[in-house]
Protein backbone atom coordinates (compact mmCIF):
# COMPACT_ATOMS: atom_id res chain seq x y z
CA UNK A 1 0.00 0.00 0.00
CA UNK A 2 2.81 2.38 0.99
CA UNK A 3 4.42 1.91 -2.41
CA UNK A 4 1.24 2.16 -4.48
CA UNK A 5 2.01 4.57 -7.30
CA UNK A 6 -0.53 7.21 -8.26
CA UNK A 7 0.84 8.16 -11.63
CA UNK A 8 0.22 11.81 -12.35
CA UNK A 9 -0.95 12.07 -8.71
CA UNK A 10 -4.42 11.14 -9.94
CA UNK A 11 -6.95 11.35 -7.13
CA UNK A 12 -4.33 12.26 -4.52
CA UNK A 13 -5.57 14.85 -2.01
CA UNK A 14 -2.70 16.99 -0.70
CA UNK A 15 -4.41 20.03 0.80
CA UNK A 16 -7.62 21.60 1.98
CA UNK A 17 -8.78 24.59 -0.04
CA UNK A 18 -11.66 27.05 0.06
CA UNK A 19 -10.83 28.57 -3.32
CA UNK A 20 -12.47 26.57 -6.09
CA UNK A 21 -14.68 23.51 -6.20
CA UNK A 22 -15.10 21.29 -9.25
CA UNK A 23 -17.71 18.58 -9.75
CA UNK A 24 -16.38 16.80 -12.81
CA UNK A 25 -19.42 14.56 -13.23
CA UNK A 26 -21.92 17.35 -13.73
CA UNK A 27 -19.60 20.06 -15.05
CA UNK A 28 -19.78 22.45 -12.13
CA UNK A 29 -17.18 25.02 -11.09
CA UNK A 30 -17.43 27.54 -8.26
CA UNK A 31 -15.01 30.06 -6.77
CA UNK A 32 -15.60 30.30 -3.01
CA UNK A 33 -19.15 29.06 -3.57
CA UNK A 34 -20.06 31.38 -6.46
CA UNK A 35 -20.99 29.66 -9.72
CA UNK A 36 -18.70 30.36 -12.66
CA UNK A 37 -21.79 31.16 -14.74
CA UNK A 38 -22.74 34.02 -12.39
CA UNK A 39 -19.20 35.30 -12.01
CA UNK A 40 -18.48 35.30 -15.74
CA UNK A 41 -21.77 37.08 -16.47
CA UNK A 42 -21.62 39.72 -13.76
CA UNK A 43 -18.27 40.00 -11.99
CA UNK A 44 -15.16 41.74 -13.27
CA UNK A 45 -11.77 40.02 -13.11
CA UNK A 46 -10.72 42.48 -10.39
CA UNK A 47 -13.77 41.47 -8.35
CA UNK A 48 -12.82 37.81 -8.75
CA UNK A 49 -9.25 38.54 -7.64
CA UNK A 50 -10.59 40.27 -4.55
CA UNK A 51 -12.86 37.31 -3.84
CA UNK A 52 -10.03 34.80 -4.21
CA UNK A 53 -7.46 36.79 -2.24
CA UNK A 54 -9.61 38.31 0.49
CA UNK A 55 -12.23 35.61 0.97
CA UNK A 56 -15.43 37.55 0.24
CA UNK A 57 -17.00 39.69 -2.46
CA UNK A 58 -15.94 43.34 -2.21
CA UNK A 59 -18.28 46.26 -1.61
CA UNK A 60 -18.24 48.93 -4.32
CA UNK A 61 -15.86 51.02 -2.22
CA UNK A 62 -13.53 48.10 -1.51
CA UNK A 63 -13.44 47.20 -5.19
CA UNK A 64 -12.67 50.78 -6.22
CA UNK A 65 -9.78 51.00 -3.76
CA UNK A 66 -8.49 47.57 -4.83
CA UNK A 67 -8.70 48.43 -8.54
CA UNK A 68 -6.93 51.76 -8.00
CA UNK A 69 -4.11 50.04 -6.11
CA UNK A 70 -3.73 47.47 -8.89
CA UNK A 71 -3.71 50.28 -11.47
CA UNK A 72 -0.92 52.07 -9.57
CA UNK A 73 1.15 48.89 -9.71
CA UNK A 74 0.84 48.22 -13.45
CA UNK A 75 3.97 50.03 -14.61
CA UNK A 76 7.05 47.89 -15.26
CA UNK A 77 10.61 49.16 -14.71
CA UNK A 78 12.90 49.95 -17.62
CA UNK A 79 15.33 47.13 -16.83
CA UNK A 80 12.52 44.62 -17.47
CA UNK A 81 11.46 46.36 -20.69
CA UNK A 82 15.09 46.38 -21.87
CA UNK A 83 15.38 42.65 -21.20
CA UNK A 84 12.12 42.07 -23.07
CA UNK A 85 13.49 44.02 -26.05
CA UNK A 86 16.53 41.73 -26.10
CA UNK A 87 14.35 38.64 -25.91
CA UNK A 88 12.13 39.94 -28.71
CA UNK A 89 15.24 40.48 -30.85
CA UNK A 90 16.10 36.78 -30.57
CA UNK A 91 12.47 35.75 -31.09
CA UNK A 92 11.91 34.19 -27.68
CA UNK A 93 8.46 32.60 -27.27
CA UNK A 94 6.05 34.84 -25.31
CA UNK A 95 5.55 32.34 -22.45
CA UNK A 96 9.31 32.03 -22.04
CA UNK A 97 9.68 35.82 -22.11
CA UNK A 98 6.96 36.11 -19.48
CA UNK A 99 8.66 33.49 -17.32
CA UNK A 100 11.93 35.44 -17.43
CA UNK A 101 10.26 38.81 -16.84
CA UNK A 102 8.23 37.65 -13.82
CA UNK A 103 11.41 36.35 -12.25
CA UNK A 104 13.11 39.73 -12.78
CA UNK A 105 10.32 41.71 -11.10
CA UNK A 106 11.49 40.78 -7.60
CA UNK A 107 14.59 42.94 -8.07
CA UNK A 108 12.52 46.13 -7.75
CA UNK A 109 9.97 44.93 -5.18
CA UNK A 110 10.41 47.03 -2.03
CA UNK A 111 9.26 44.04 0.02
CA UNK A 112 11.33 41.39 -1.77
CA UNK A 113 13.17 40.51 1.42
CA UNK A 114 10.11 39.98 3.63
CA UNK A 115 9.46 36.46 4.94
CA UNK A 116 6.94 34.46 2.87
CA UNK A 117 5.01 33.73 6.09
CA UNK A 118 4.23 37.44 6.28
CA UNK A 119 0.99 36.77 4.42
CA UNK A 120 0.07 40.43 4.00
CA UNK A 121 3.42 41.11 2.32
CA UNK A 122 3.17 37.95 0.20
CA UNK A 123 -0.28 39.06 -0.95
CA UNK A 124 1.07 42.48 -1.88
CA UNK A 125 3.86 40.83 -3.89
CA UNK A 126 1.32 38.63 -5.65
CA UNK A 127 -0.85 41.66 -6.39
CA UNK A 128 2.11 43.53 -7.87
CA UNK A 129 2.97 40.60 -10.14
CA UNK A 130 -0.66 40.22 -11.23
CA UNK A 131 -0.91 43.95 -11.99
CA UNK A 132 2.25 43.84 -14.11
CA UNK A 133 1.70 40.70 -16.18
CA UNK A 134 -0.55 42.41 -18.80
CA UNK A 135 2.00 45.26 -19.09
CA UNK A 136 4.80 42.77 -19.70
CA UNK A 137 2.81 40.84 -22.29
CA UNK A 138 1.57 43.87 -24.21
CA UNK A 139 5.06 45.37 -24.18
CA UNK A 140 6.50 42.14 -25.48
CA UNK A 141 4.04 41.94 -28.33
CA UNK A 142 4.73 45.56 -29.33
CA UNK A 143 8.49 45.02 -29.17
CA UNK A 144 8.10 41.97 -31.41
CA UNK A 145 6.19 44.16 -33.83
CA UNK A 146 8.97 46.78 -33.78
CA UNK A 147 6.87 49.23 -31.75
CA UNK A 148 7.52 51.03 -28.48
CA UNK A 149 5.77 49.67 -25.39
CA UNK A 150 2.95 51.83 -24.05
CA UNK A 151 2.51 53.04 -20.49
CA UNK A 152 -0.55 51.64 -18.72
CA UNK A 153 -3.54 53.99 -18.56
CA UNK A 154 -4.36 53.74 -14.88
CA UNK A 155 -7.69 53.09 -13.19
CA UNK A 156 -9.69 54.62 -16.05
CA UNK A 157 -9.46 51.24 -17.77
CA UNK A 158 -10.06 47.80 -16.31
CA UNK A 159 -7.34 45.14 -16.08
CA UNK A 160 -8.62 43.61 -19.33
CA UNK A 161 -9.15 46.99 -21.01
CA UNK A 162 -5.68 48.16 -20.10
CA UNK A 163 -4.12 45.09 -21.63
CA UNK A 164 -5.99 45.62 -24.90
CA UNK A 165 -5.08 49.31 -24.89
CA UNK A 166 -1.38 48.59 -24.27
CA UNK A 167 -1.44 45.92 -26.97
CA UNK A 168 -3.11 47.97 -29.72
CA UNK A 169 -2.60 51.60 -28.71
CA UNK A 170 -6.34 52.17 -28.88
CA UNK A 171 -8.96 52.15 -26.18
CA UNK A 172 -10.83 48.89 -26.73
CA UNK A 173 -14.41 48.56 -27.89
CA UNK A 174 -16.71 47.58 -25.06
CA UNK A 175 -17.33 44.12 -26.55
CA UNK A 176 -13.62 43.31 -26.68
CA UNK A 177 -12.97 44.53 -23.14
CA UNK A 178 -15.98 42.71 -21.74
CA UNK A 179 -15.10 39.50 -23.60
CA UNK A 180 -11.50 39.46 -22.39
CA UNK A 181 -12.62 40.29 -18.86
CA UNK A 182 -14.99 37.33 -18.98
CA UNK A 183 -12.21 35.04 -20.23
CA UNK A 184 -9.93 36.21 -17.41
CA UNK A 185 -12.67 35.46 -14.89
CA UNK A 186 -13.18 31.97 -16.32
CA UNK A 187 -9.48 31.08 -16.13
CA UNK A 188 -8.67 32.59 -12.73
CA UNK A 189 -8.68 29.42 -10.65
CA UNK A 190 -9.21 25.70 -11.06
CA UNK A 191 -8.23 23.65 -8.05
CA UNK A 192 -4.82 21.99 -7.98
CA UNK A 193 -4.12 22.00 -11.70
CA UNK A 194 -0.46 21.39 -12.64
CA UNK A 195 0.69 25.02 -12.65
CA UNK A 196 -1.09 25.85 -9.39
CA UNK A 197 0.36 22.77 -7.77
CA UNK A 198 3.82 23.71 -9.09
CA UNK A 199 3.45 27.14 -7.45
CA UNK A 200 2.35 25.52 -4.20
CA UNK A 201 5.30 23.11 -4.18
CA UNK A 202 7.68 26.03 -4.64
CA UNK A 203 5.94 28.12 -1.96
CA UNK A 204 6.01 25.16 0.44
CA UNK A 205 9.83 25.44 0.57
CA UNK A 206 9.37 29.05 1.75
CA UNK A 207 10.74 30.37 -1.54
CA UNK A 208 9.05 33.70 -2.29
CA UNK A 209 5.98 34.56 -4.37
CA UNK A 210 8.13 35.49 -7.38
CA UNK A 211 9.70 32.03 -7.43
CA UNK A 212 6.28 30.39 -7.06
CA UNK A 213 4.67 32.40 -9.87
CA UNK A 214 7.68 31.94 -12.16
CA UNK A 215 7.29 28.18 -11.68
CA UNK A 216 3.58 28.48 -12.40
CA UNK A 217 4.26 30.20 -15.73
CA UNK A 218 6.70 27.45 -16.65
CA UNK A 219 4.21 24.69 -15.85
CA UNK A 220 1.37 26.41 -17.68
CA UNK A 221 3.36 26.69 -20.91
CA UNK A 222 3.20 22.96 -21.66
CA UNK A 223 0.89 21.59 -24.35
CA UNK A 224 -0.91 19.28 -21.91
CA UNK A 225 -1.88 22.34 -19.85
CA UNK A 226 -2.22 26.01 -20.91
CA UNK A 227 -0.40 25.50 -24.21
CA UNK A 228 -3.44 23.64 -25.52
CA UNK A 229 -5.37 26.83 -26.39
CA UNK A 230 -2.72 27.81 -28.92
CA UNK A 231 -2.64 24.24 -30.27
CA UNK A 232 -6.42 24.28 -30.79
CA UNK A 233 -6.30 27.49 -32.81
CA UNK A 234 -3.35 26.28 -34.88
CA UNK A 235 -5.33 23.12 -35.58
CA UNK A 236 -8.36 25.11 -36.72
CA UNK A 237 -6.18 27.29 -38.93
CA UNK A 238 -4.60 24.12 -40.39
CA UNK A 239 -8.07 22.72 -41.09
CA UNK A 240 -9.21 25.98 -42.67
CA UNK A 241 -6.11 26.35 -44.88
CA UNK A 242 -6.32 22.76 -46.08
CA UNK A 243 -9.96 23.40 -47.06
CA UNK A 244 -10.60 19.99 -45.54
CA UNK A 245 -13.93 19.26 -43.95
CA UNK A 246 -13.35 19.57 -40.17
CA UNK A 247 -14.97 16.16 -39.64
CA UNK A 248 -12.53 14.58 -42.14
CA UNK A 249 -9.67 16.22 -40.27
CA UNK A 250 -10.96 14.81 -36.96
CA UNK A 251 -11.34 11.31 -38.48
CA UNK A 252 -7.76 11.42 -39.78
CA UNK A 253 -6.48 12.68 -36.45
CA UNK A 254 -8.15 9.80 -34.60
CA UNK A 255 -6.93 7.26 -37.19
CA UNK A 256 -3.40 8.56 -36.72
CA UNK A 257 -3.68 8.26 -32.94
CA UNK A 258 -3.38 12.01 -32.43
CA UNK A 259 -4.53 13.56 -29.18
CA UNK A 260 -7.02 16.28 -29.96
CA UNK A 261 -5.99 19.53 -28.27
CA UNK A 262 -8.74 21.06 -26.15
CA UNK A 263 -10.32 17.70 -25.33
CA UNK A 264 -10.12 15.63 -22.18
CA UNK A 265 -9.53 16.58 -18.59
CA UNK A 266 -8.25 14.90 -15.46
CA UNK A 267 -11.22 16.14 -13.43
CA UNK A 268 -14.14 16.52 -15.87
CA UNK A 269 -15.93 13.56 -17.46
CA UNK A 270 -18.38 15.91 -19.15
CA UNK A 271 -18.06 19.22 -20.98
CA UNK A 272 -16.12 21.79 -18.99
CA UNK A 273 -18.57 24.52 -17.86
CA UNK A 274 -16.07 27.15 -18.99
CA UNK A 275 -16.14 25.64 -22.49
CA UNK A 276 -19.94 26.00 -22.52
CA UNK A 277 -19.63 29.73 -21.80
CA UNK A 278 -16.76 30.30 -24.22
CA UNK A 279 -18.54 28.37 -26.97
CA UNK A 280 -21.50 30.73 -26.73
CA UNK A 281 -19.20 33.75 -26.79
CA UNK A 282 -17.32 32.36 -29.79
CA UNK A 283 -20.59 31.89 -31.68
CA UNK A 284 -21.85 35.37 -30.73
CA UNK A 285 -18.63 37.02 -31.89
CA UNK A 286 -18.85 35.11 -35.18
CA UNK A 287 -22.47 36.13 -35.67
CA UNK A 288 -21.67 39.76 -34.89
CA UNK A 289 -18.81 39.90 -37.39
CA UNK A 290 -20.55 37.78 -40.04
CA UNK A 291 -17.61 35.34 -40.00
CA UNK A 292 -18.66 32.28 -38.04
CA UNK A 293 -16.19 29.82 -39.53
CA UNK A 294 -13.94 29.45 -36.47
CA UNK A 295 -16.85 28.58 -34.24
CA UNK A 296 -18.32 26.34 -36.96
CA UNK A 297 -15.06 24.41 -37.52
CA UNK A 298 -14.66 23.82 -33.78
CA UNK A 299 -18.28 22.88 -33.31
CA UNK A 300 -18.23 20.36 -36.17
CA UNK A 301 -15.16 18.70 -34.68
CA UNK A 302 -16.79 18.59 -31.25
CA UNK A 303 -20.06 17.13 -32.55
CA UNK A 304 -18.27 14.44 -34.51
CA UNK A 305 -15.89 13.42 -31.72
CA UNK A 306 -18.50 13.43 -28.99
CA UNK A 307 -21.47 11.98 -30.86
CA UNK A 308 -19.85 9.65 -33.39
CA UNK A 309 -16.26 8.88 -32.46
CA UNK A 310 -16.99 7.51 -28.98
CA UNK A 311 -15.52 10.40 -26.98
CA UNK A 312 -18.68 10.72 -24.87
CA UNK A 313 -18.46 7.08 -23.77
CA UNK A 314 -14.80 7.64 -22.79
CA UNK A 315 -15.65 10.77 -20.78
CA UNK A 316 -13.74 12.97 -23.23
CA UNK A 317 -15.30 16.38 -23.85
CA UNK A 318 -14.15 19.90 -24.71
CA UNK A 319 -12.12 21.59 -21.97
CA UNK A 320 -11.62 25.32 -21.39
CA UNK A 321 -9.06 25.53 -24.18
CA UNK A 322 -11.27 24.25 -26.97
CA UNK A 323 -13.23 27.46 -27.56
CA UNK A 324 -11.06 30.09 -25.84
CA UNK A 325 -8.72 30.25 -28.83
CA UNK A 326 -11.53 31.04 -31.24
CA UNK A 327 -12.65 33.84 -28.91
CA UNK A 328 -9.19 35.42 -28.68
CA UNK A 329 -8.63 35.00 -32.41
CA UNK A 330 -11.81 36.89 -33.16
CA UNK A 331 -10.58 39.69 -30.90
CA UNK A 332 -7.50 39.94 -33.16
CA UNK A 333 -5.05 38.65 -30.55
CA UNK A 334 -1.96 36.87 -31.97
CA UNK A 335 -2.13 33.09 -31.56
CA UNK A 336 1.04 32.73 -29.51
CA UNK A 337 -0.35 35.22 -26.98
CA UNK A 338 -3.23 32.88 -26.08
CA UNK A 339 -1.36 30.89 -23.43
CA UNK A 340 0.15 34.08 -21.97
CA UNK A 341 -3.42 35.41 -21.60
CA UNK A 342 -4.24 32.25 -19.67
CA UNK A 343 -1.24 33.05 -17.43
CA UNK A 344 -2.42 36.67 -17.09
CA UNK A 345 -5.57 35.29 -15.48
CA UNK A 346 -4.32 32.20 -13.63
CA UNK A 347 -1.67 34.22 -11.80
CA UNK A 348 -4.57 35.24 -9.53
CA UNK A 349 -5.20 31.59 -8.66
CA UNK A 350 -1.52 30.84 -8.16
CA UNK A 351 -1.21 33.69 -5.67
CA UNK A 352 -4.38 32.62 -3.83
CA UNK A 353 -3.19 29.01 -3.49
CA UNK A 354 0.30 30.11 -2.44
CA UNK A 355 -1.27 32.17 0.36
CA UNK A 356 -3.46 29.24 1.39
CA UNK A 357 -0.42 26.96 1.40
CA UNK A 358 1.57 29.40 3.54
CA UNK A 359 -1.26 29.74 6.06
CA UNK A 360 -0.71 26.15 7.13
CA UNK A 361 2.53 25.17 5.48
CA UNK A 362 4.32 21.87 5.34
CA UNK A 363 6.98 21.26 2.70
CA UNK A 364 5.72 19.13 -0.22
CA UNK A 365 7.89 16.07 -0.45
CA UNK A 366 6.49 12.91 -2.07
CA UNK A 367 8.55 9.81 -2.80
CA UNK A 368 9.33 7.67 -5.82
CA UNK A 369 9.32 3.88 -5.73
CA UNK A 370 12.97 3.09 -6.35
CA UNK A 371 13.42 0.57 -9.15
CA UNK A 372 17.17 0.85 -9.64
CA UNK A 373 20.09 -1.15 -8.23
CA UNK A 374 20.96 -0.93 -4.55
CA UNK A 375 24.25 -2.88 -4.34
CA UNK A 376 26.37 -1.77 -7.33
CA UNK A 377 30.13 -2.32 -7.05
CA UNK A 378 32.09 0.91 -7.37
CA UNK A 379 34.66 0.96 -10.21
CA UNK A 380 37.21 3.83 -10.31
CA UNK A 381 36.94 5.98 -13.46
CA UNK A 382 40.20 4.79 -15.09
CA UNK A 383 39.20 1.14 -14.68
CA UNK A 384 35.83 1.38 -16.48
Ligand SMILES: CC(C)(COP(=O)(O)OP(=O)(O)OC[C@H]1O[C@@H](n2cnc3c(N)ncnc32)[C@H](O)[C@@H]1OP(=O)(O)O)[C@@H](O)C(=O)NCCC(=O)NCCS
Pocket residue numbers: 008223224225226228258259260261262263264265266267314316319320321
Ligand atom coordinates in the same frame (compact mmCIF):
# COMPACT_ATOMS: atom_id res chain seq x y z
C1 LIG B 1 -5.91 17.05 -20.25
C2 LIG B 1 -5.13 15.75 -20.30
C3 LIG B 1 -3.63 16.09 -20.18
C4 LIG B 1 -5.55 14.88 -19.12
O1 LIG B 1 -4.64 13.84 -19.01
P1 LIG B 1 -4.91 12.51 -18.15
O2 LIG B 1 -5.94 12.73 -17.11
O3 LIG B 1 -3.57 12.03 -17.73
O4 LIG B 1 -5.56 11.51 -19.19
P2 LIG B 1 -4.78 10.60 -20.24
O5 LIG B 1 -3.88 11.41 -21.08
O6 LIG B 1 -4.18 9.47 -19.47
O7 LIG B 1 -5.99 10.09 -21.11
C5 LIG B 1 -6.87 9.04 -20.74
C6 LIG B 1 -7.33 8.34 -22.02
O8 LIG B 1 -8.07 9.28 -22.82
C7 LIG B 1 -7.40 9.50 -24.06
N1 LIG B 1 -7.39 10.94 -24.31
C8 LIG B 1 -7.23 11.91 -23.37
N2 LIG B 1 -7.26 13.12 -23.95
C9 LIG B 1 -7.44 12.90 -25.27
C10 LIG B 1 -7.54 13.76 -26.37
N3 LIG B 1 -7.43 15.08 -26.22
N4 LIG B 1 -7.71 13.22 -27.59
C11 LIG B 1 -7.78 11.89 -27.74
N5 LIG B 1 -7.71 11.00 -26.72
C12 LIG B 1 -7.53 11.51 -25.50
C13 LIG B 1 -5.98 9.02 -23.84
O9 LIG B 1 -5.37 8.65 -25.05
C14 LIG B 1 -6.18 7.87 -22.91
O10 LIG B 1 -6.64 6.77 -23.65
P3 LIG B 1 -6.19 5.27 -23.26
O11 LIG B 1 -6.70 5.06 -21.86
O12 LIG B 1 -6.86 4.45 -24.28
O13 LIG B 1 -4.69 5.29 -23.33
C15 LIG B 1 -5.42 14.99 -21.62
O14 LIG B 1 -6.81 14.79 -21.76
C16 LIG B 1 -4.87 15.71 -22.83
O15 LIG B 1 -3.69 15.52 -23.17
N6 LIG B 1 -5.69 16.58 -23.53
C17 LIG B 1 -5.23 17.32 -24.64
C18 LIG B 1 -4.44 18.53 -24.19
C19 LIG B 1 -5.34 19.56 -23.54
O16 LIG B 1 -6.39 19.93 -24.07
N7 LIG B 1 -4.90 20.07 -22.40
C20 LIG B 1 -5.60 21.14 -21.69
C21 LIG B 1 -6.26 20.60 -20.46
S1 LIG B 1 -7.26 21.87 -19.70
